[in-house]
Amino acid sequence: MKYETVHGQAIPKLGFGMWKIGGDSYPDPSRDSASMTALRTALEVGYTHFDTAEGYASGHSEELLGRAIHETNTSRENLFITTKISPENLAYDQVFRSCENSLRRIDVEYVDLYLIHWPPRTGMNLEETFRALNKLVQDGKVKHLGVSNFNLKLLKRAQSLSETPILTDQVPYRLPDRTYVDNGVLEYCQQNDILLTAYSPVKFRNLSVNKTLRAIAEAHSATSFQIALAWLVAQSRVITIPMSYNPQHIRENFEAADIELSEEEFKTLSGLY
Ligand SMILES: NC(=O)c1ccc[n+]([C@@H]2O[C@H](COP(=O)([O-])OP(=O)(O)OC[C@H]3O[C@@H](n4cnc5c(N)ncnc54)[C@H](OP(=O)(O)O)[C@@H]3O)[C@@H](O)[C@H]2O)c1
Numbered sequence: 001m002k003y004e005t006v007h008g009q010a011i012p013k014l015g016f017g018m019w020k021i022g023g024d025s026y027p028d029p030s031r032d033s034a035s036m037t038a039l040r041t042a043l044e045v046g047y048t049h050f051d052t053a054e055g056y057a058s059g060h061s062e063e064l065l066g067r068a069i070h071e072t073n074t075s076r077e078n079l080f081i082t083t084k085i086s087p088e089n090l091a092y093d094q095v096f097r098s099c100e101n102s103l104r105r106i107d108v109e110y111v112d113l114y115l116i117h118w119p120p121r122t123g124m125n126l127e128e129t130f131r132a133l134n135k136l137v138q139d140g141k142v143k144h145l146g147v148s149n150f151n152l153k154l155l156k157r158a159q160s161l162s163e164t165p166i167l168t169d170q171v172p173y174r175l176p177d178r179t180y181v182d183n184g185v186l187e188y189c190q191q192n193d194i195l196l197t198a199y200s201p202v203k204f205r206n207l208s209v210n211k212t213l214r215a216i217a218e219a220h221s222a223t224s225f226q227i228a229l230a231w232l233v234a235q236s237r238v239i240t241i242p243m244s245y246n247p248q249h250i251r252e253n254f255e256a257a258d259i260e261l262s263e264e265e266f267k268t269l270s271g272l273y
Contacts, residue, residue, distance in 0.1 A: 148170035
């Protein structure tokens with residue numbers, strides 16, 4: 001596994017995404033068994049970074065993560081856990097309640113990274129939210145703060161309000177989606193020691209039928225999905241968090257972090273789509 005080190009914290013370039021683990025917006029107990037298999041597999045394979053949110057299956061995703069950590073006797077210090085606060089909970093008092101609820105559900109004393117999941121709704125005061133978030137860091141409930149789906153203007157605003165460095169902006173980024181390259185966020189992150197966490201990194205149609213992508217994959221005895229991940233991993237200050245229920249895909253995604261693309265392959269991939 002490769003790592004990015006920012007502000008003294010080494011973070012795996014590839015983590016395990018948890019949207020749909022335990023349900024979609026609401027808990028779906030019929031998925032518990034497959035969700036637990038996915039989480040156990042991820043822990044066995046060696047994933048140490050898990051990305052969940054209070055909004056994923058209304059907190060059930062966090063509960064299942066806690067259950068999997070407990071069942072596999074994984075030690076807390078070896079993990080990097082990210083969770084997120086939903087936009088409806090950004091008022092000062094609610095931030096503390098949300099964080100306590102997440103900690104209780106995951107059954108941990110602290111989370112490594114706490115993100116504002118989506119930009120605040122109109123009328124919400126980001127200053128008030130950060131007053132609470134800064135206090136959570138001071139109290140040791142949260143190690144690092146970050147944001148998600150923030151454009152450049154909002155990211156800079158978050159930086160100005162956070163007493164500790166903003167660790168990441170988690171945004172959609174994949175071969176066919178360069179929105180956060182075009183809007184300047186990636187370059188700003190790279191120049192300012194902020195990680196860009198690429199979400200939905202393999203969520204696109206026809207990935208395996210692109211001929212160029214397939215040829216590069218064949219040259220590495222890899223799948224097109226692995227090459228799409230390796231392309232993200234190769235980029236400075238970019239980390240990524242693919243999600244899968246499928247044990248084989250979970251393993252393949254983890255191994256993708258070790259694929260070394262040549263400069264030419266990287267350039268070719270960057271020019272696709
Ligand atoms: N901050 C935000 O607003 C936000 C928004 C979206 C996502 N996220 C985070 O980012 C994570 C990843 O994004 P995502 O779940 O939207 O999309 P994704 O990880 O790009 O794609 C997931 C889909 O790809 C398939 N897949 C994964 N690996 C594969 C492989 N090696 N070969 C073939 N198919 C593969 C999975 O199916 P199988 O189960 O069959 O493998 C699943 O259907 C989420 O879980 C969440 O943690 C954050």
